[in-house]
Amino acid sequence: MPYFLAYEQFNDLITALTALGYRCLGPQVEDGSIVFDDLSDATQLPWGMRDQQKPGYYRLQKSELNEAFAWANGPQAIKPLLFKPKESLWRVERDEKGAFTFKETLPEHKPIALIGARACDLAAMAIQDKTLLQGQYVDPHYRWHREHLLVIAVNCSYSGGNCFCVSTQTGPKATSGYDLALTEVQNGFVVEIGSDKGLSLIESLHCVEASATKTAQAEERSNHAANMQTKRMPKDNSRALRDILMNNLDHPRWQEVAERCLSCGNCTAVCPTCFCHHQTEYPTVDGNGSVHAREWDSCFTEGHSAIHGQVVRDTTEKRYKQWLTHKLGTWWDQFDTSGCVGCGRCVTWCPVGIDLTEEMAAIAGEFNTKEKTS
Amino acid sequence: MNAIDTPVNTKIVARSEEASDIFTLTLQFTEDQKQGYTFFPGQFNMLYLFGVGEVPISILSHGDGDTLYAHTIRRVGRVTQGMSLLQVGDHIGLRGPFGRGWPLPLAQGKDVLIITGGLGCAPSVSIIHHILKHRVAFGRLFILQGVKHSDDLIFQKQYQQWAALPNVQVALAADSSKPNWPGHTGLITELLEQINLDINNTLCMMCGPEGMMRASVQRLTQLNFPEDAIYLSLERNMECAVGHCGHCQFGGDFICKEGPVFPYPQVKALLNKKGF
Numbered sequence: 241m242p243y244f245l246a247y248e249q250f251n252d253l254i255t256a257l258t259a260l261g262y263r264c265l266g267p268q269v270e271d272g273s274i275v276f277d278d279l280s281d282a283t284q285l286p287w288g289m290r291d292q293q294k295p296g297y298y299r300l301q302k303s304e305l306n307e308a309f310a311w312a313n314g315p316q317a318i319k320p321l322l323f324k325p326k327e328s329l330w331r332v333e334r335d336e337k338g339a340f341t342f343k344e345t346l347p348e349h350k351p352i353a354l355i356g357a358r359a360c361d362l363a364a365m366a367i368q369d370k371t372l373l374q375g376q377y378v379d380p381h382y383r384w385h386r387e388h389l390l391v392i393a394v395n396c397s398y399s400g401g402n403c404f405c406v407s408t409q410t411g412p413k414a415t416s417g418y419d420l421a422l423t424e425v426q427n428g429f430v431v432e433i434g435s436d437k438g439l440s441l442i443e444s445l446h447c448v449e450a451s452a453t454k455t456a457q458a459e460e461r462s463n464h465a466a467n468m469q470t471k472r473m474p475k476d477n478s479r480a481l482r483d484i485l486m487n488n489l490d491h492p493r494w495q496e497v498a499e500r501c502l503s504c505g506n507c508t509a510v511c512p513t514c515f516c517h518h519q520t521e522y523p524t525v526d527g528n529g530s531v532h533a534r535e536w537d538s539c540f541t542e543g544h545s546a547i548h549g550q551v552v553r554d555t556t557e558k559r560y561k562q563w564l565t566h567k568l569g570t571w572w573d574q575f576d577t578s579g580c581v582g583c584g585r586c587v588t589w590c591p592v593g594i595d596l597t598e599e600m601a602a603i604a605g606e607f608n609t610k611e612k613t614s
Numbered sequence: 615m616n617a618i619d620t621p622v623n624t625k626i627v628a629r630s631e632e633a634s635d636i637f638t639l640t641l642q643f644t645e646d647q648k649q650g651y652t653f654f655p656g657q658f659n660m661l662y663l664f665g666v667g668e669v670p671i672s673i674l675s676h677g678d679g680d681t682l683y684a685h686t687i688r689r690v691g692r693v694t695q696g697m698s699l700l701q702v703g704d705h706i707g708l709r710g711p712f713g714r715g716w717p718l719p720l721a722q723g724k725d726v727l728i729i730t731g732g733l734g735c736a737p738s739v740s741i742i743h744h745i746l747k748h749r750v751a752f753g754r755l756f757i758l759q760g761v762k763h764s765d766d767l768i769f770q771k772q773y774q775q776w777a778a779l780p781n782v783q784v785a786l787a788a789d790s791s792k793p794n795w796p797g798h799t800g801l802i803t804e805l806l807e808q809i810n811l812d813i814n815n816t817l818c819m820m821c822g823p824e825g826m827m828r829a830s831v832q833r834l835t836q837l838n839f840p841e842d843a844i845y846l847s848l849e850r851n852m853e854c855a856v857g858h859c860g861h862c863q864f865g866g867d868f869i870c871k872e873g874p875v876f877p878y879p880q881v882k883a884l885l886n887k888k889g890f
Contacts, residue, residue, distance in 0.1 A: 250650070330620045334664060338705050339644065340623040376871060377856035380619055486865070489887055516860030519853045525663035530665040544861055547851050548690040558889030566863065573866025 243447040244454055246428040250282040250308075252445050253355075253392075260441075262387070262390060264320075267314065273298060274314035276321075279355060293584065294421060296593025309356065309424045312400030315589055317361040317512030321352055322369055322385045326535045329381065329519070334528050345531070346380060349386035355391035357418070358396055359411030359531035360403075360583040364512030365391075366417055370575040371515050390437060393418035394429075396499075397461035400470040402584025404597060405471035407610075410581045412465040423458035430458035473597050474606035477578045484604050485569035489561065493602045498557035505538030506559050507586035508563065513579045514545065539563050568600060618856065621662045621707030625663040627682060629702055632768035636733065637698055638686045641706060655740035656715025656847060656875045660855050661685060662696070662707030663885060666783070670852040670870070673711065677757030684706075686736040686768075713874050716741050717845055721817040725753040727809075729830050731760040731802060731822025735769060737874075738821055738849050742776065753816075755782045756809050760826060764791035777809035783809055802826060803833040813839045815836045819875075821847040831878060846879040864890055 246254065257264045258280075266279030269286045274497040279285070290303035291311045303310055328345040335341070336516030357365075372379040373386065396403075396412040414421045419438035422429040430450045433439045450458075475481050508514040523530040537544055540559045545552035553559045571579035580596070587595045597608035628640035641661075643651060654672055660668040669691070674684040690883050700706065700845075716796045718741065726745060730738045735857030738757075745752045757776060767786065777784035785805040798805055818834060820827050827846050835841060850862035850869045857871035865884045867873060884890045 309633060332621075332662075332664065332707065333697065334705075338703075339625075340621075340664065340705055340707055342622065342707060344620045344678070361774045377858065379856075379858055466813060515858065517854075518859065518861070519667065520668050521665060527665070532662075532667075534854075534859070543851075545847060545851055548688070549867070550851065553889050555889075561889055562863075565865075570863070570866035574868070 242450040242458075243431040243433075243442050244423065244498065245431050245442075245445065245447050249428070249445055249447065250285075254279060254282065256441060256444055257353040257368040257390070260353075261350060263350040264355065265304035266355040267309070267311075269300060271463075272300060274300070274311055276314075276316055281284040282308070283606065285309075290398065291400055293402045293588045294593070295402065295587050295595045296590050298588050307397075307424050309394045309422075310398055312396060312398060312403055313358055313360070313583060313585065315585060317527055317583065317585070318357050318365045318389075318391070319368065319512045320387060321354065322365065323372065323382055323515060323517075324385070325565060326533060327381050328531050328533045331529060331531045335561050336532055336599050339485055344380065345386075347384050349388075349522060351390065353390040353392065355392040355394070357391050357393045357414075358583070359414040360394065360405045360408075360581040362391065362393055362414050362417035363405075363408075363581040367513045367575065367577055367579065367581070368515060370577065371513075379596075380451055380560050391418045391420075392438075393421040393434075394423060394424040395458070395462055396435065396465040397424055399465045400584060400588070402471060402519060402587040403582065404467050404471040404473055405582035406466050406582060408477040408514075408582035409576065412469075413462040423461055425454050425461065430454050460573070462501060462507070470610050471584070471597055472608055472610050473568075473580065473582065473600050474604040474608060477582070479572050479578075481600065481604065482569040482572045482576070485565045488603050494561050497560055497599050499554065500594055501556050501560050502592060503540045503556045503559055504591060505540040506589045506591060507596075508538040508540060509536065509588045510585040511567075512583060512585070513567075514538075518543070526573070533562050539566070564596060564599060567596070587601050617709045619709075619712065620872065621660070621668075621709045624706050624708045626700055626702050626704050626706060628684075629700070632686060633766065634690045636686060636768055637689070638684055639681050639697065640684045640692075641708060642682055643708075651711075653711035654715035655718060655744050656737060657711040657713050658737075658855075658874065659683070659685065659708050660712065660852075661687075661693075661812030663693045663700075664698045664705070664707070664710070665692050666696050668707075668709070668853070669697075669860075670712070670855060673741070674736060674739040674878075675743065686733065686739075688733050703715075709855065713870055714872060716819050716847075716875050718744060721819075722751050723743075725756065725812055725816040727756045727758070727811065727816050727818040729802065729820040729822075729827075731826035732766070732770075732826045734820070734822025734826075734847070735759050738819065739769070739772075741819060748777070752779070754809075757782065757784045758787070758802060758805045758809075759784075759807075760787045760789075760822070763790050764788040764795040764797070764799075767797075785809065802827070802853070803829050804835055806830075806837065811837065811839070813837060816843065819846070820844070820890050824848075824885065825871070841882070845875055846869045846877060846878060846881070847874045848881065849874065854858070868880065
């Protein structure tokens, strides 16, 4: 049975999380977009803000609704908290004989409670779990962050112009991966429980059960967000895209998109499932130690495919082809899923507004809007 | 005790110069770390130069019971330039072993054809060592090596030693050669005419530049050599060696994890496509 968390109780939630030792993060307006930052009071939330998103376009506007989560998403997902933009992997000390002692450097900080993750973000987290936790090798750093994260998802009641999670079957309502899932309704939130931790948290707040009216309202909100979406991924993001892409490696569209693409890597930076990273070294000034770290990389850089004097992907065409065939195609071979969750970030934050659904449609010979599906 | 996430300390116990830009470092684990390190021929280690970074390098040793691990390295980048300056007694960090090696169990009882080009011969040395150590388990051994110029040939002494062994045939090719070059002057694919292949009972393993491997596969298939009896070792940028950093992707495969050795049919579709 879902609970009801009134607006007035939102600060109790923050207080409870803080008392449990969590660093509390939530959505806030910064530099013209909605980002996750330290949250100590409900007034910091983006009340009344709504994002307008189009290919290559993101603007915030004040809406008539004075709600805290009446927006779709910002440039971040959960990814920067788990697979961090930069992370120390190990450090080495050199003794007077020149021998090395290596030591893994695991993170040391408070567990994080994230408020405001979207269904697409949770779907992306499940995909990154496959990449970094569920294969032959487990990434110890990702695992540490994952084990120290509590997720309070907020279901969307509005979809941005680039959202297509209905087509990718990853939203707009979160179905798993959260400790609590909130849906904003009149004067508060309908709360669904996703874990024991979430349950004890909500019990500690003495929330009442949500009335049938509130629950129906929450469902109506989710349906509204779903119905707003007009964009879709051809073949609804299914495995069929893999063969379509791999059988069309010489399609003229690759050349055409390469003429627009700046090879800047914005799409890979905002993509919540992209996992490429390079490793780099930070020697200490005394010359006797060094920290080995990783930093996000992008398949749109020259260095990504460089081997001794040769660059495998030396043109934008080859790089865009690598990104799209991997994201929508060979990801299936690797992780038995698409690498796309329909969040639309790569479309919004592309400086020239390249829309991957449109590129995929051109190659698949299908439309990328719901009005025209064939 | 294989080191996957964090390197362990090793010491350089031997160093040899193979060519002006190619050298071999033989590494030994320091006392506290040597137990239980095992690898298969064809696998590679990530070697770490202090304060600079790691590079993936194939292991040359035969794989069973070794305590010394030889790595032949070409001086091409920042890390390998620095490594080329190290001497016996210096230390190197090592993570590994990684990847899927040569299909030696499948080669049991069969002839083995090794086709290598350039420094591709280095990863194949471990197979040769292994086969020679377990000689009765394998049939004839053909070793074909191609180089751009006859001066580029490394391991010359070893080729001579191998050629003198029974049931081993060594054939060398150089695109261009100086006088008195004992090998063939021309393409490596032409060496296939010089050997008496039993196409139904041979396993082929190749390593080297992709153009050379494509040409060799093409010639072999013209000779009706079965595609599924051809294995090749591929190379891409590798930084993590565990399939997480994304650089070595080849379609749906991570070369560091699913490779570097692949059955030809698995990589056939993309081998001719530029950009993968």
